[in-house]
Every structure is written in structure tokens, then in C-alpha cells.
Amino acid sequence: MFEFLKKKLKQSIEGIKKAFKEEEEEVKEETKEEITEEVEKEVEVKEEIKKEEVKKPKLLERIFKKKEKKEKPKEKPKLLFEKRLSEEEFEKFFKNLEISFLQANVAYEVIQLLKEKLKEELVDKPVKRGKVEEKILNTIKQTFEEILIQMSPQKIIDKIEENKRIGEPTKFLFLGVNGTGKTTSLAKFCKWLQDKGYSVVLSASDTFRAASIEQLEKHAKNLGVKVIKHKYGADPAAVAYDAIAYARAHNIDCVLIDSAGRQHTSKNLMDELAKLKRVAKPDFTIFVADALTGNDAVEQAKEFGKIGFDAAILAKADVDQKGGAILSVSYVSEKPILFLGVGQDYKDLEPFDKEKLIQRLIK
Ligand SMILES: Nc1nc2c(ncn2[C@@H]2O[C@H](COP(=O)(O)OP(=O)(O)OP(=O)(O)O)[C@@H](O)[C@H]2O)c(=O)[nH]1
Ligand SMILES: [Mg+2]
Incomplete structure (x- = not known):
């Protein structure tokens, strides 16, 4: 994830760095001339002082030293360290970046937020020379840190332990x-739970897809592990009900309820899902998003957000170069990402580590 954005971000930053460099060269030239003049002036002053020294008694020496200090160039070095970016320059820079973010499937809302933050940091603010890249990357990092929410899998373990104490x-x-x-x-996830020592039963509540x-x-x-199933076309909520009853009767720690995939635009199917949730009363409802989903991730997160979910898993992160979906889902749903799916094997489930992900973009 983020390989595409990283490349594009580098290109945009190179552009703005070039603008800084060009201006720096100009300033250097100007400053060089000014410094040469200053140095010539200083030499003259020193020579005068020397002449004066010969004439004047030692007592006056200190007064002339003070004068000498005052004559040294003062303000010049500051020019080498600062540049203020105009709104126009910023817009030009961000236009390129905006296109890259759109191509990377980053939600429009996220891009606008990023624009505001970068503008705040860059426009009309003194930026130390050589530090513009760092400033841009830090701002992006901070914005992504605000957007991405991480859920520790420990929260799940704590809940399982709590439920076990009451035999649920x-x-x-x-x-x-x-x-x-x-x-x-x-x-x-079943494998992950088993590795932690928990017993599991599955509920085949996708009674729809062949x-x-x-x-x-x-x-x-x-x-x-055992699967509780009914026939195709049966009520998914009834299957879940039976699976939960089975877990209670056999002292099984966790029930994992599958459900039929549905377009978020289909009201009937979404109502059926709401019923499944009402009956099963899950401790954790997990929204599985596809990292390869384009801009639709925003709409999906909004619609499934109406059913309500506690955390998201982002599957297929291993084959996604862009990384836009994770930002969209997090920003729109304001729910944490629990795991990333990083392959097709049972072991390919990684707890989501937002710092690690952000580093992939900005390092
Ligand atoms: N590379 C990769 N492929 C994945 C990952 N997760 C799932 N897949 C593949 O994606 C395809 C669909 O996965 P399913 O788990 O069947 O998806 P689903 O949401 O249950 O699909 P429906 O039940 O039809 O709605 C399969 O070919 C999986 O092997 C992942 O993390 N990485
Ligand atoms: Mg399925």
C-alpha cells in the first residue's frame, strides 16, 4: 500500500523544492554582492581604525572596537533560511498532489482536509530552506495520524475473557x-483465535450465494471447527441463533457469523442484515472492506455505517498499491481498523499498525 502515492508525492515535492532552490540561488547571488560590498566597507573601516589607533591613545581603543562590531553585516544570513510560499504557488503545488491523491482513490473529503492542513502550514509562513520537504511530509503524517484509527486486538481478547467469566x-x-x-x-480470524487458545464455531449465515x-x-x-448451517434460502438470523445456542451448549468461546455479500444500494438486503444483527447481538460487528475498492469505499462505509460496525478489516492490502480505501473508510466511518488482510493463507492477517503504514508513505 501507498507505493503509488509515495512516488507521486516525491514528484510533487521535487517540483516545490526546485522552486525553493531557484529562489535560493537568486538570493545567494544578491547576498554575495551585498556581502562583498560589506566586506569592502569593513576593510576600509578597519584601515581607518588602524590609522586612528596610531594617532589616538590606547584608552580610546575599546570605543573603536565597539564601532567595528556595529559595522558588521547583521540581517543577511536570515535571508538564506526563509521563504514564504504565496497562495498561488501553493495552489500550483497542490494541484499536482490532488490529482495523485484522486488517482490513489483517496476520498475527496480527505484530500480537502489535507489541503487545509498543508495550506495552514505553508502559505505565508516562513519555511526554513532545505526543510520544505520535511514540513510537507510532517503535515501529511499528522493528518493521516488523525484520520486513521487503530484498534488493538487486545480489546477483543479482553472481551472474550470477560464473556468467559459469565459463561457467554x-x-x-x-x-x-x-x-x-x-x-x-x-x-x-478463526485461525488467529485458535492460536490464542480459544474455541470457535462458525455460522453459515450466507444462505444466499451459490x-x-x-x-x-x-x-x-x-x-x-464446526459449522452450523441450514439450507440455501434459509433465514440467516435463524442460522446465527442456532450457532450461538450450540456455542452456549458446548462451552465454545467464539461464534463467527458469515453473511451474504450485498450491494449497499440494495435496501432489502440491508434490512435483512439489520435483522441478522438484531437477532445475533454480536459483540463485534466487523466491516470487511476491499483495499482495491476505488472511490466507492466512501459510500460503502457510509451505508454499512448505518447498520453499525465496531471495526473494519481491510482485505487485499497485499495487492493494493494505492492505499486510498483505508483512508476513506477510516475518515468516513470514524471506526478503527483492526486487521489488514495480506494474502490468501490463514496466517495472512496482520494487526493494523498505523505508524508502520504511515512510515511506508513518508520514508
Ligand atoms: N490477495 C488477497 N486476496 C484475498 C484476501 N482476502 C480475500 N481474498 C480473495 O478474495 C476473493 C473473495 O474472497 P471471499 O472471502 O470469498 O469474499 P466474500 O466477501 O466472502 O465474498 P462473497 O461471499 O461472494 O460476498 C477470494 O478469491 C479470496 O481468496 C487478501 O487479503 N489478499
Ligand atoms: Mg463470503
Whole structure:
């Protein structure tokens, strides 16, 4: 993720650095001339002082030394360190960057926020020479740090432990648009829980898509867990209800509820999902977003946000060069990212580390 943006960002910054350099050269030339004049003046003054010294008694020596100090050039070095960027120069610089961010599927709202922040830092503000890149990158870093929210998987473990104390299973509902990676992420998460020592049962609540039940059964067989299933076309909420009852009866720690992928624009399917959530009362509702989703990630996060989710998994982060979806989902939903899906194996689930991700962009 972010490889594309990193390249584009570097190009835009190179442009602005060039503008700084050109101006710096001009200032250097000017300053050189001025400094030469100053030096010549100083030499004259010193020579005069020497002449005076010969004439004047030693007592007056200090007074002349003071005078000598005062004559030295003062303000010049400052010029070498500062430049103020005009609004026009900033707009020109940001236009390139804006296009790059749009190409990287970063939501328009996020781009506008970034623009405001950069403008605040750069326009009409003194920027130390050689420091413009650092300033831009720091501002982007801070903005992304504000947008991206991270959820520690420890929160999940704490909840499971809390529920175990009252003899209740912890329930997880996975939801999202068709094909984003819900079932695969659920299976990876199952493995993650097993590695932590917890027992799991799966609920085949995608009763809609052809072969969805078999797909889940295959994962269950590989992972050595039970699946509770009904027939295709059955009520997904009824399947979840049975899976939860099974977990209670067999003292199983976690219930993972799969669901059918649906377009966020389909009201009936979204209502069905709301019912599944009402019945199952999950401890964690997890929205699975596809890192490869373009601008649609914004609309998806808004619509699934109406059903309500607690955290997101961003699947297919391994094949995404752009990284826009993660920013869009975080910004729009204001919900934390829990894991990144980084491949098709069960082990390919990484706790989301926002600092690590941001470093990938700005280093
Ligand atoms: N490279 C990569 N592929 C992934 C990842 N997660 C899922 N996939 C692939 O994405 C495809 C869809 O994954 P599923 O888990 O079936 O997606 P889904 O959301 O359950 O799909 P529906 O049930 O049809 O809505 C499969 O081919 C997965 O192997 C990931 O993190 N990285
Ligand atoms: Mg599925």
C-alpha cells in the first residue's frame, strides 16, 4: 500500500523544492554582492581604525572596537533560511498532489482536509530552506495520524475473557459488499483465535450465494471447527441463533457469523442484515472492506455505517498499491481498523499498525 502515492508525492515535492532552490540561488547571488560590498566597507573601516589607533591613545581603543562590531553585516544570513510560499504557488503545488491523491482513490473529503492542513502550514509562513520537504511530509503524517484509527486486538481478547467469566460466547458478525473478502477474513480470524487458545464455531449465515456454505465448510474442515448451517434460502438470523445456542451448549468461546455479500444500494438486503444483527447481538460487528475498492469505499462505509460496525478489516492490502480505501473508510466511518488482510493463507492477517503504514508513505 501507498507505493503509488509515495512516488507521486516525491514528484510533487521535487517540483516545490526546485522552486525553493531557484529562489535560493537568486538570493545567494544578491547576498554575495551585498556581502562583498560589506566586506569592502569593513576593510576600509578597519584601515581607518588602524590609522586612528596610531594617532589616538590606547584608552580610546575599546570605543573603536565597539564601532567595528556595529559595522558588521547583521540581517543577511536570515535571508538564506526563509521563504514564504504565496497562495498561488501553493495552489500550483497542490494541484499536482490532488490529482495523485484522486488517482490513489483517496476520498475527496480527505484530500480537502489535507489541503487545509498543508495550506495552514505553508502559505505565508516562513519555511526554513532545505526543510520544505520535511514540513510537507510532517503535515501529511499528522493528518493521516488523525484520520486513521487503530484498534488493538487486545480489546477483543479482553472481551472474550470477560464473556468467559459469565459463561457467554463472544459473537462476531462479518459484513460487507460482495467479494470483498468476508469469508476469507473470517477464516483467518478463526485461525488467529485458535492460536490464542480459544474455541470457535462458525455460522453459515450466507444462505444466499451459490456454494457459500461449501466454501465455509471447507475452511472449517481445514481449521478443525464446526459449522452450523441450514439450507440455501434459509433465514440467516435463524442460522446465527442456532450457532450461538450450540456455542452456549458446548462451552465454545467464539461464534463467527458469515453473511451474504450485498450491494449497499440494495435496501432489502440491508434490512435483512439489520435483522441478522438484531437477532445475533454480536459483540463485534466487523466491516470487511476491499483495499482495491476505488472511490466507492466512501459510500460503502457510509451505508454499512448505518447498520453499525465496531471495526473494519481491510482485505487485499497485499495487492493494493494505492492505499486510498483505508483512508476513506477510516475518515468516513470514524471506526478503527483492526486487521489488514495480506494474502490468501490463514496466517495472512496482520494487526493494523498505523505508524508502520504511515512510515511506508513518508520514508
Ligand atoms: N490477495 C488477497 N486476496 C484475498 C484476501 N482476502 C480475500 N481474498 C480473495 O478474495 C476473493 C473473495 O474472497 P471471499 O472471502 O470469498 O469474499 P466474500 O466477501 O466472502 O465474498 P462473497 O461471499 O461472494 O460476498 C477470494 O478469491 C479470496 O481468496 C487478501 O487479503 N489478499
Ligand atoms: Mg463470503
